[in-house]
Amino acid sequence: MADRVIAQKIVFFRFEEDFVDSGIRCIPMIVRFKLDACGIKLKLSEWNRLSSGQRMEIAYDPCGSAPEALMYREKLCRMVTRITGEMPSSIPVPDNPAWSRKDEVPYTVQEKLREVSSAIEIAQWQQLTDLQRFALLKLSYPGHENRNFPKALAEFGLGTW
Numbered sequence: 706m707a708d709r710v711i712a713q714k715i716v717f718f719r720f721e722e723d724f725v726d727s728g729i730r731c732i733p734m735i736v737r738f739k740l741d742a743c744g745i746k747l748k749l750s751e752w753n754r755l756s757s758g759q760r761m762e763i764a765y766d767p768c769g770s771a772p773e774a775l776m777y778r779e780k781l782c783r784m785v786t787r788i789t790g791e792m793p794s795s796i797p798v799p800d801n802p803a804w805s806r807k808d809e810v811p812y813t814v815q816e817k818l819r820e821v822s823s824a825i826e827i828a829q830w831q832q833l834t835d836l837q838r839f840a841l842l843k844l845s846y847p848g849h850e851n852r853n854f855p856k857a858l859a860e861f862g863l864g865t866w
Contacts, residue, residue, distance in 0.1 A: 715764045716836060720856035729760040734840045736760075739768035741802070741839075743778035746794040747785070754788050774798075804838040807831045817845035821855050823864050837861050 716735050717725045724731040732740075732752050740747055752760070763784075768777040785793045803811040810818075810830045818824050830838065841861070844854040858864035 715761070717764075718840060718857065719860050720853045728757045729764070733764060734836060734843065736764050737843060738836055738839050739763075739766075739774075739777060740781075741796070742768050742798065743774040743781070744796050744798040745778060745781060746796045747781070748793070751785050751789055751793060755784065759784060802839075804835065804842045811842055811845070813845040813847075814841050817841075817854050818858075821858070821864075823855075823858060825858075825863050829863060833861060 717733050721731075721733050725733055730753070732747065732749065736747075755763070763781060766777055766780065767773045782792055785791075807830065808827075810825060810827065833841070837857075840857055841854070844857055855864065
């Protein structure tokens, strides 16, 4: 199984182990996925001010439907405001994010694949979970720490590492 389940309903990837096992010091993909879904840009400095328990809670809380995304956003805003004294930044929530489109591999992912001398077929892209496609997209962005991109490919059965 490509995903490692911790507690119930929380998916952390193996390529995230180095920071998940140490109190979730970086924002894991499951949380980044939910942040994008509810329209919040959470800074790493804000994340680091949350307790380990609060980080697990944020990772665990549901955010799959519109009502859940609204509740998630409200709860997270209260939590961050209580700790930092400021509201987290808002970002637009796209109607049709690139990771959700199964008819083509996003350009940034294709470019990153070329950089690591790899390729994936559209059928492979379509078989990935939403969270796996989201992770590959995020890991392919310029300026992102991309050392995990090849590890994610291997974990998702798309290459070796």
